[in-house]
Amino acid sequence: MNEPFGIYIHWPFCSAKCPYCNFNSYIRPNIDELRFATAFRREMESLRIRTGKRDVVSIFIGGGTPSLMAPRTITALLDAVYTFWSVLPNAEITMEANPSSVEVNRFRDYRAAGVNRLSLGIQALDNxxxxxxxxxxxxxxxxxAIDLARTIFPRLSFDLIYARPNQNEIAWRKELEKAVDLADHLALYQLTLEKKTAFYRYYMAGKLKLPTSEMAASLYEMTQEVTQARGLPAYEISNHAAAGAQSQHNLLYWRYHQYAGFGPGAHGRFLEADCRTVTITECLPERWLKNVERRGHGIVHEEYLSQEQQADEMLLMGLRLCEGLDIDRYQLITAKPLPKNRIVELQEQGLIEITDNTRLRATAKGQILLDYIIRSLSVT
Ligand code: SF4
Structure with missing residues (x-):
């Protein structure tokens, strides 16, 4: 029960749908924020009975575009969290925001509401x-938006997408070198084509060309080199930070700690009577709202994870981290050791290494073959 515990809140609305995005986000002309805030509070109250008393180390308000919410709605959501759990004084409270002018004008109000870390969805530094x-x-x-956020929030991160159509090393280096001077945390994602997105349809129709896998690998390597040289080394495949600036919320996921998720399409994973429970809520905002109003929560799927499922999830999460997987904790949670013969094989292939006899981590070569490593070590 002493594992770090976090809260995730999903605000599912956006101004427009980006052509590459398959997140659970919707465009709605009118949103009754008060009604939604009341439902979030109600869902938290229901889940509080199941999680029990917890010390919250991180709150993350993601989306969608949470910065479209009025600051008073953010205040109401955070107030609900403080009502039902004990939020530690040094808790990280992150909110995602876009740099459009309406949202930027609200930065000070978000800070006043208690947000201490802003995560800006910049995505590119090229018009x-x-x-x-x-x-x-x-x-x-x-x-x-970046400049202003730096003066208002104690901590700032922003996202960029690379390996975009027609992007080459020169173009990406130019953007990246500008970015590393602007924040102490960067999330740098390679563009991936997700089904049901406009980009996927363009690609299938031959109207969108992505960089070759060789070019994508070269851009990835350059990303590691530049961020390392400029003091923002990777601590996870796509996340880079100066010392001490790592996202505590993301670490909570990757270290396989516990969190409760609220709002449409949110996931949670927490211990309940010593069983690790997964919860998934209804994705569609209107249906989620009605479910919460009718029965106190929007959960549409839940299950206790078997030790085998937990083993695979821990591998999947832990090997993304540069610090690697905590071997003792893996054995404690899954009640079985990692398969020795496969570890040796992967070590011989130069894909993994064991550090200090306590952690299993992917090597630089292994980072780009993580799926293969995880399949090799999987117990299911
Ligand atoms: S703003 Fe973010 S969540 Fe909304 S559509 Fe664009 S990428 Fe998706």
Whole structure:
């Protein structure tokens, strides 16, 4: 029960759907924020009975675009968390935001509501690329939002997408070198084509060309080199931070700790009567709202994870981290050792290493073959 515990809140609305996005997000002309905030509080009250008393180390308000919420709604959501759990004084309280002008004008209010870390969805530092990605701002607005956020929030992260259509090393290096000077945490994701997105349809119709896998690998390597050299080394495949600036919330997921998730399409994983429970809520906002109003929560799927399922999840999460997987904790949770013969094989292939006799981690070569490593070590 002493594992770190976090809260995830999902606000599922956006101003427009970006063509690459398959997140649980919706465009709605009118949103009754008060009604939603009341439902979030109700869902938290229901789940509090199941999680029991917890010390919260991190709250993450993600989406969708949570910065479209009025600051008083953010205040109401955080107030609900403080009512039902004990939020530690040094808890990380992150909110995702986009750099459009309406949202930027609310930064001070979000800070006043208690947000101490802003995660900006910048995605590109090039006007043509921003347009292609369907983003509703330009580079000047993005840089203004970053500058302002740095003066208001104690901590700042922003996201960029790379390996975009037609992107080459020169173009990406230019953006990346600009980015590393602007924040102490960067989330740098390679563009992946997700089914049901506009980009996927363009790709299938031959209207969108992605960099080759060789080019994508080269861009990935360059990303590691530049961020390492500039003091923001990777601590996870896509996340880079200066010393001490790692996202505590993300670490909570990757270290396989516990969290409760609220709002449409949110997931939770927490110990309940010593069983690790997964909860998944209804994705569609209107249906989630009605479910919560009718029965106190929007959960549509839940199960206790077997030790085998937990073993696989721990591997999947832990090997993403540069610090690797805590071997003792893996054995404690799963009640079985890692398969020795496969470990030796993967070591011989130069894909994994054991550090200090306590952690299993992917080597630089292994990081790009993680799926293969996980399949090799999987117990299911
Ligand atoms: S703003 Fe974010 S969540 Fe919304 S559609 Fe774009 S990428 Fe998806």
């Amino acid at each position: 043509i690329e921003l347009k292609r990605l369907g983003r509703l701002y330009n580079v000047a607005q993005a840089l203004y």
